[in-house]
Amino acid sequence: MKLNIPFFEQYRIHSPEDQKRNKVSFIKVLVMVALQHVVQIILGIALFKGVDHAADQLKYEEAIVKYSTLVLPIVNQFTLDKQGYIIANQIGLFIQNFLVPTIQFFIAMFIVDTHQYVLHRMAHTIKFVYKYMHSHHHRLYVPYAFGALYNHPLEGFLLDSCGAALAFELTGMSPRLGMYFFTFSTLKTVNDHCGYYFPWDPLTVCFGNNVIYHDIHHQPHGIKTNFAQPFFTFWDRLLNTEYHQVVKAKAETKAKAKSAEKSQ
Template sequence: MGLIAPVIVYWLYAGVHHMLPPLEKYRLHTKKEFAAKDVVPLPTVIRGVLIQQLIQVITLASLTYLFDRSMLTTYRVVVQPSIPVQICQFIVAMLVLDAWQYFVHRHMHTNKFLYKHIHSQHHTLEVPYACGALYAHPLESLIDTFGGVVCFLVSGMTARTGLYFSSITSMKAIDLHSGLWLPPGFGPFQLIFGNNSAYHDIHHYGLRGRKYNYAQPFFIFWDKLLGTHMPYTVVERPKGGYEVRLLK
């Protein structure tokens, strides 16, 4: 379940976004912008995400087999820690994952070879949308998978707590790439974390923004500490929808 549940959660949560009635009045980009910027067909994006998820499952299953084979052959009762302990583990895992993602992500941009041959695949979706959140080069997915393993080990989570964390992380990635600016109460992640769809949209849309807002998926303090934070405001478009405007 720890391997499969995040995949199921990803497609269910992304599917909800795609099956909702038209939400043009909440979108950060117009249909014209979407048609002009996103040239990758949807079936290609779906196939790319499935390949990435397959790599993640195979990698994690292989690591389990190599380093803790007893998990596959022996029935063991694992006592879940208390809720306060699990909350602390969540916080540690979020901080570790944010550090991993920020520095790997920033290096993927500053290293021209890595950007051209690996990370640029993710940026072909210049106007992001829900099911394309994990669309990336297979090598990048492998690097992200190892980041998840580091979070699991450093935080000391049980497999069950890790299942919860990885599922929420999948949902958070979709939220960042949804392209929707929902009203308060309808976008739970926007109320909890500063890293939201508008913040990450700056990084995706336009060449200028790609030098900023590397932080993901939870907090934004790495950008602020290291000078890669781009301030912004979200304003309503006259004909419906929203627009992210840079303040710098």
């Protein structure tokens, strides 16, 4: 699938000829992505617990009181008593409304990255899993935006849907924060498969795991590297599966072998 917009063509990372390497039709991708959306909707409905506004409001107020009480002794060291209560309450509001959700968001990103790295690497290590499941996704040698979610249905459920659901449950996110997190995760994975490298793109600027990084994984020379997705690259770096680490290690091994041959 190709939409030619002259200004953007300079940022395309593959030529039109490269796109002919894809082994799956646009219609097949569309159908399978739609199926995965259906699976995700069903999972979302299954996980939805309903909302008790009165109970949620009580928990919200209790949390603010808890955080305010924790910081009050510190605040009182620098203010008068009445001012201390007001400032401590404002700090409690800040912690509950901004700091806690931010921490939950980043922990959720870590959980998703860890879950996806482990399963993604297993999918390339276990031949049966790769042949009958993960190879579906790699039929897209030149990915495009919504092809990000083109997977075998079971893999899509285990890798994408369950990972996000696990992050949501373990962090105790509110439904609203969960909605923000799922939306952001979808934007990020679509961006990583879009086929364009925009230098001003905030996701490109903020994350080393971007369209270039993941595209290497879709090419024959990099398919056994760059397993990390969709946010960070630390698992690849820690476990020596980052593409440039692997290339460097192979070059060093080759150089040592040549040196050994010459010394004999």
